[in-house]
Amino acid sequence: MAYPLRMFTQRIRALVLKRSIDLVENKKVELLDHDDEHAQFHVENQKDGYYHVEVRLRDKQVTFTHCDCPYRGVGLCKHTGAALLQLLLNDGFDVSEFSELDFKLDDSEVIDLEAMEENVRKIIKEISLDNEFELVEFLSNQDKDKLLTFILKYLEESEDIRLVIMAYMWYKSQNPKPPFLS
Numbered sequence: 809m810a811y812p813l814r815m816f817t818q819r820i821r822a823l824v825l826k827r828s829i830d831l832v833e834n835k836k837v838e839l840l841d842h843d844d845e846h847a848q849f850h851v852e853n854q855k856d857g858y859y860h861v862e863v864r865l866r867d868k869q870v871t872f873t874h875c876d877c878p879y880r881g882v883g884l885c886k887h888t889g890a891a892l893l894q895l896l897l898n899d900g901f902d903v904s905e906f907s908e909l910d911f912k913l914d915d916s917e918v919i920d921l922e923a924m925e926e927n928v929r930k931i932i933k934e935i936s937l938d939n940e941f942e943l944v945e946f947l948s949n950q951d952k953d954k955l956l957t958f959i960l961k962y963l964e965e966s967e968d969i970r971l972v973i974m975a976y977m978w979y980k981s982q983n984p985k986p987p988f989l990s
């Protein structure tokens with residue numbers, strides 16, 4: 809679900825994006841550290857404190873964002889928007905280059921990763937409850953190399969998969985093998 813940095817405006821409501829621009833223009837965004845794959849920010853809040861924003865990138869694509877503010881609306885929060893905008897500006901972008909197409913007035917036009925993830929979670933739950941569909945059997949019939957490549961690709965991004973791998977390492981180290989995974 810990676811996207812080019814410039815396209816973050818498709819994932820944020822117009823009103824929120826305007827607040828992000830205000831935050832950047834009022835110098836409320838502090839870039840803490842930054843390399844090709846990672847950036848961390850402090851974005852000032854209204855209580856003399858700040859929210860912490862983390863951005864991960866790969867090949868100039870945004871692969872992950874997180875802000876510790878309580879925003880649970882559609883799309884990105886204003887702090888994440890401000891952090892991504894700051895990265896764009898550091899790359900030579902100018903706010904005057906934004907056009908109408910960047911401002912999503914209708915919530916349904918906003919690409920909402922949280923809502924997408926929520927849907928995926930629902931489907932996964934449904935799969936796990938469906939007795940007719942044997943997921944493990946299905947997976948075991950797939951090309952093993954392809955599956956492992958897929959897992960490796962998502963290892964970096966997914967805490968869950970890291971836990972599965974750690975559980976497997978532990979399982980491998982047990983002798984005799986515990987019965988529940990054999």
Ligand SMILES: [Zn+2]
Pocket residue numbers: 859875876877878879885886887888
């Ligand atoms: Zn936030």
